[in-house]
Amino acid sequence: MSNTKPLNIYGTELNSRLLIGSALYPSPQVMQDSIRHSGAQVVTLSLSRQNPQANGGASFWEMIQSLGLHLLPNTAGCHSTQEAVNMAKMSRELFQTDWIKLELVGDDYNLQPDPIELVKATEILLNDGFKVLPYCTDDLVIARHLVELGCKVIMPWGSPIGTGKGLLNPYALQAIRDRFPEITLIVDSGIGKPSHAIQAMEMGVDAILLNTAVAHAHEPVKMAQAFAKAIEAGRLAHEAGPMNERSTAIPSTPTLDQPFWHQINYG
């Protein structure tokens, strides 16, 4: 691993800055292999009605446990504060973690987070002892509300879930980064390619959470490795500090004492 600074999630320090989802893989084996090769130390999962005919989800649960990673349950599919709070409480009981990726759908067309319900649910859950990782849009003012409530992590979208469009509004993300330098900032959705992840990491985003970009790659295990390298490279670049962009060319080779064999005699 590189010598980059660790990622901090509510006091838990992690070496990997990639958080990975457990859904949409072509097979359970590919899921396990992809997650392992990603180097991620946090895996997201969810809850649904139990289907006893499908063994109650026990085999998935055993697979996830065998990975030995930090679990980040989500509240995907919740539309109201009450639904999300219930789901968070069930997740805490089942998964024995107070981390919750708080998702509240505001519109079914693009799965855009509902900022009003999100802020309400965040306050209730923080007061109940949860460590809330809210999935939000890139709106600076919503980010401010979440931070003022006590969130130590916020997770704005790059673009809508599953679109793979990358960072639609880098300016907005940069504004959140610059305004809240102490907050752990994770881009949570819309990353499609490793180059998108590098762009975010170079901007100073602390980590990337993704799922579809790996699970729907033609070779998910290889793509998991590609993202691991990209995110590490982007972080290294951020810590190293990129050069300033210029409008005019400046020679990189020293010109002092250069021999004059390229001189043309126009006389």
Added chain:
Amino acid sequence: MNITLHINDNPIDVPQNSTLLDAVTAFGALPPFALLLNQNFIPASEHASTAVQENDRIEIISAIQGG
């Protein structure tokens, strides 16, 4: 005497004095699971002491893949 409940939207008849745990066990719930009773979360510590009533709606919830 039996009462009728709905578990994961399926009707099920259970004896009148059943607890929440009795009802979901009769349904075939496989641990680990979490429970909602009429859209309220009931902690595991209360499953065996919570009584159920006619027309109660129970949801049995367990882990699935997620992003």
